[in-house]
Amino acid sequence: MACSGKLHVDVELKSPAEKVWGTIRDSTKIFPEALSHDYKSIQVLEGDGKAPGSIRLINYAEGSPIVKVSKERIESVDEVGKIYVYSIIDGDLKQYYKTFIGKIIVIPKGESSLVQWSCEFEKASEEIPDPSLIKEFAVKNFVEIDDYIHTKA
Numbered sequence: 001m002a003c004s005g006k007l008h009v010d011v012e013l014k015s016p017a018e019k020v021w022g023t024i025r026d027s028t029k030i031f032p033e034a035l036s037h038d039y040k041s042i043q044v045l046e047g048d049g050k051a052p053g054s055i056r057l058i059n060y061a062e063g064s065p066i067v068k069v070s071k072e073r074i075e076s077v078d079e080v081g082k083i084y085v086y087s088i089i090d091g092d093l094k095q096y097y098k099t100f101i102g103k104i105i106v107i108p109k110g111e112s113s114l115v116q117w118s119c120e121f122e123k124a125s126e127e128i129p130d131p132s133l134i135k136e137f138a139v140k141n142f143v144e145i146d147d148y149i150h151t152k153a
Helices: 017-025 027-034 132-152
Strands: 004-013 039-046 055-060 069-078 083-091 097-109 112-123
Touching: 004 132, 017 027, 017 097, 017 112, 017 132, 027 039, 027 132, 112 132
Parallel strands: none
Antiparallel strands: 004 112, 039 055, 055 069, 069 083, 083 097, 097 112
């Protein structure tokens, strides 16, 4: 009967944690450039696009599953712990999930890093599947960002 849940995935990357974290923190600029097949644009609507309370409008490209537009609020940022928490407040995903909160943690592993992505969600109805496509999209993005960091370095 429960319409809420959590998903989690760990992604091992070759890039150092500092570079991965920097790319995530600068995703407003970097994602549409590095992942143009997935992101058309990311606009800052409120705040600076990095601080808690900032609101960003994300327009996805053809590569994105189910979602074409998403409005997210940055809920919290821990620069030392490399933790980024965001919530979806409007857009296509809201048709499927009443709440959707994503969390990214970047953990140093010597010269490489581990990215932990998780989400908590509440479905709009029981028929809605878990957001596994979103999880797969996140994993694909982290792997492509890893490649981007290595090709531009």
